[in-house]
Amino acid sequence: MTAYDNEGATISMEDVRDTDRPITINTIEEELIARRNRMMKTQKSTVASRKQQAVCVRRAHKRYGTAKSPNVILDGLNMTVPKGAIYGLLGASGCGKTTLLSCIVGRRRLNSGEIWVLGGKPGSPGSGVPGPRIGYMPQEVALFGEFTIRETLIYFGWIANMATKDVEERIDFLIQLLQLPNPTRQVKNLSGGQQRRTSLAAALIHDPELLILDEPTVGVDPVLRQSIWDHLVEITKGGRTTVIITTHYIDETKQANIIGLMRGGRFLAEEAPSELIRRYNAESLEEVFLKLSVIQNLGKRRRSSILADVVEKVELPTMPDPSAIDLEEAEIGEISGEFGDNVSMSSKGRVVVTPDVPMPVESLPPEEKATRSFVETIKPMKWHHMKALIWKNFWSLFRNFGVIAFIMGLPVSQMVFFCLAIGHYPVGLPIAVVNYESNSTTPLCPYEKTCPQDLATYEWNLTDFSCVYLEFLSKRQDNLILYPTKEAAMYDASHGKARAVLVFHSNFSTCLQDRITDPRRADLYTVKNSDIEAHMDDTDKQVEWMLNRDIQLAFMEAAEYLAKLCDLPKRIMSIPVYFNKPIYGLDVPNFTDFAGPGVILTIIFFLAVALTSGSMLAERNEGILERSLVSGITGTEILFSHVMVQMLVMIAQSVIVLFLGFVVFGLTMTGPLGWVTVLTLITGLCGMTFGFVVSCICDTDRTATYLALGSFLPMVLLCGIIWPVEGMHIVLQWISYVLPLTKSTESLRSMLQRGWSISVPTVYSGFISTGIWIVVYLTTSILLLKFKKG
Numbered sequence: 001m002t003a004y005d006n007e008g009a010t011i012s013m014e015d016v017r018d019t020d021r022p023i024t025i026n027t028i029e030e031e032l033i034a035r036r037n038r039m040m041k042t043q044k045s046t047v048a049s050r051k052q053q054a055v056c057v058r059r060a061h062k063r064y065g066t067a068k069s070p071n072v073i074l075d076g077l078n079m080t081v082p083k084g085a086i087y088g089l090l091g092a093s094g095c096g097k098t099t100l101l102s103c104i105v106g107r108r109r110l111n112s113g114e115i116w117v118l119g120g121k122p123g124s125p126g127s128g129v130p131g132p133r134i135g136y137m138p139q140e141v142a143l144f145g146e147f148t149i150r151e152t153l154i155y156f157g158w159i160a161n162m163a164t165k166d167v168e169e170r171i172d173f174l175i176q177l178l179q180l181p182n183p184t185r186q187v188k189n190l191s192g193g194q195q196r197r198t199s200l201a202a203a204l205i206h207d208p209e210l211l212i213l214d215e216p217t218v219g220v221d222p223v224l225r226q227s228i229w230d231h232l233v234e235i236t237k238g239g240r241t242t243v244i245i246t247t248h249y250i251d252e253t254k255q256a257n258i259i260g261l262m263r264g265g266r267f268l269a270e271e272a273p274s275e276l277i278r279r280y281n282a283e284s285l286e287e288v289f290l291k292l293s294v295i296q297n298l299g300k301r302r303r304s305s306i307l308a309d310v311v312e313k314v315e316l317p318t319m320p321d322p323s324a325i326d327l328e329e330a331e332i333g334e335i336s337g338e339f340g341d342n343v344s345m346s347s348k349g350r351v352v353v354t355p356d357v358p359m360p361v362e363s364l365p366p367e368e369k370a371t372r373s374f375v376e377t378i379k380p381m382k383w384h385h386m387k388a389l390i391w392k393n394f395w396s397l398f399r400n401f402g403v404i405a406f407i408m409g410l411p412v413s414q415m416v417f418f419c420l421a422i423g424h425y426p427v428g429l430p431i432a433v434v435n436y437e438s439n440s441t442t443p444l445c446p447y448e449k450t451c452p453q454d455l456a457t458y459e460w461n462l463t464d465f466s467c468v469y470l471e472f473l474s475k476r477q478d479n480l481i482l483y484p485t486k487e488a489a490m491y492d493a494s495h496g497k498a499r500a501v502l503v504f505h506s507n508f509s510t511c512l513q514d515r516i517t518d519p520r521r522a523d524l525y526t527v528k529n530s531d532i533e534a535h536m537d538d539t540d541k542q543v544e545w546m547l548n549r550d551i552q553l554a555f556m557e558a559a560e561y562l563a564k565l566c567d568l569p570k571r572i573m574s575i576p577v578y579f580n581k582p583i584y585g586l587d588v589p590n591f592t593d594f595a596g597p598g599v600i601l602t603i604i605f606f607l608a609v610a611l612t613s614g615s616m617l618a619e620r621n622e623g624i625l626e627r628s629l630v631s632g633i634t635g636t637e638i639l640f641s642h643v644m645v646q647m648l649v650m651i652a653q654s655v656i657v658l659f660l661g662f663v664v665f666g667l668t669m670t671g672p673l674g675w676v677t678v679l680t681l682i683t684g685l686c687g688m689t690f691g692f693v694v695s696c697i698c699d700t701d702r703t704a705t706y707l708a709l710g711s712f713l714p715m716v717l718l719c720g721i722i723w724p725v726e727g728m729h730i731v732l733q734w735i736s737y738v739l740p741l742t743k744s745t746e747s748l749r750s751m752l753q754r755g756w757s758i759s760v761p762t763v764y765s766g767f768i769s770t771g772i773w774i775v776v777y778l779t780t781s782i783l784l785l786k787f788k789k790g
């Protein structure tokens, strides 16, 4: 049977179990002396002996909260769990049992103190944590609701590198043992108790060396509870398996080999249950706990004092001068009366001894060595981990049809909405027309469709040019409303009934003719009366610009029409600036084409953020992430497995978005389709990695939503998607250039509308910028997963 050392003392599990042996003061004294001699002569380093324990905790301090208002949970706690023992961890709700266990499994860090697990410190190569040597059942269910019992157990079996055939055999056994229902039933449809038993089965599936079970018997009926305990006793018999178990049912821990009674951040006692009952002269463990609590409340926190109040005291000669002993100072501190020691000595040398019999150190199991090869050290991912993770991620995503429909439907709706709603010319804008030149009762008045020039005298007689103009205007904006007076038109425009008011003076055509034919004689009156007087509602700049453009273009078109009637050069009456065919882009400005690249990338980026952070957060909040990390999976493996599965989704989303944008809605694409696709995909990848960061930083869905939303709006505003970067404040321009979507949007726009290839700096800088952001986000999330612990 395995044994453990406790600051120089070595005891065996048989001794812990053997409670029938009569104990006398003499045997205790002899034992103590022998133990002290051993301690001084043979145990030069307690570190080596601590490594022999399944778990050894020394001077553990853990607090939550800030340094100013700390909530101290562990207050110098010592704990020793020998190999092959069942260790029952007892204590009131909220005393820190779960905190202690999560420190042991390496998911939380102590503020100070030390922990050894299976021969090493958690996280170090020699320890069993994290890894398959440990089986961890956390307090929450920590299972995938969508999975069946069988799939759940296969997942955990694969993580532990078990062959599927072996997993199947274990599943049959565990289903029998834990009286689980049909293994094809989904976890989410099981009762609370059945879910907890499935969770226990997941911890037992690979027959680990160290089982850490946080309240495994909650919601379990007494008969089944007994059979679970019988199984624990059975597996620990051989000495290979050690169990640490917390429970609220104090009574069931009678079957434990040792129980630790936890209160006030320490152990009130750490003994065999029968020994505790005997020593404290109690009827039950509850009574022991009560007695110890009362004594602790009296302010006597050290176990030696507590024991002294309750049991017989054995005064021993004062300890030899500690400096004469080859022990570290810290170790002297430990043996001077901390809980967790089987020998407790006050600084004055008073000793209270528990009746343990030493076991030779030679018979201890071999110390676990760090056996990681160089290749294993540098290899970031294990095949069996990736197999289990990808399988799990794939099915948890694709099994839920509602989620899949939403994931695919969202880009479709976004793209359709964008292409139908954004960037098109506003039409049907109400324009108030006041035409003093014509007596017509409709805005479109009749006019002569002949040249107003007398071919004999070459004299011009231009009339009703306002009517020519209005006809051309109506081809651009057809909602012309005729008003009798300027006052009436202005009144309605100021009440929102018209976006512009156009006034033609009574001698508009004559004055215009004078102005054009002989500008030198055109006085101010002539100029003023030849103007079309425009009053615009400038509330909406886009609308105002477009109306402005229509009003001016309609005049040019009317003038060109007149020139054509008179066989004059077409542009004779136009402004002397001629806009040739654009170098890039369309003749008619199209905001959809401008915003398209940014919108496509934003849709892909933020859908990936939502999907990744959502699934990571769900995994974390359900405790699955914690459990997976304890079982040896690394943050890198988790992230890459998500990337691989979600890449499928993202490829599908990108194809949908590009197809809708370019094929269905005809957005301009003159550039290389291959590079356009690559840029879209790596932007999605960038969104995924940002989603990882969000899920690592945020603890709840709500904070993740706030962070994702909080980053969405600035990115849309600052990345040049809806407004050119050049128009921003200079400081914002600098910020904009380093944001993940700015360069890629510019790059995509250049490829689509300018047809530029990857060799152009504007294009490849978008790829480089996105690549850098992927690396930054990925590294940040791997580091956060590794180091962000409580």
Ligand SMILES: Nc1ncnc2c1ncn2[C@@H]1O[C@H](COP(=O)(O)OP(=O)(O)OP(=O)(O)O)[C@@H](O)[C@H]1O
Pocket: 064, 065, 071, 073, 091, 092, 093, 094, 095, 096, 097, 098, 099, 100, 139, 790
């Ligand atoms: N992340 C945290 N931040 C702040 N306080 C915490 C955190 N986790 C736990 N605590 C506090 O630490 C104390 C110990 O919690 P813990 O879950 O370890 O207790 P426990 O003994 O396992 O309780 P129970 O038996 O009810 O599960 C509680 O007061 C709890 O509120």
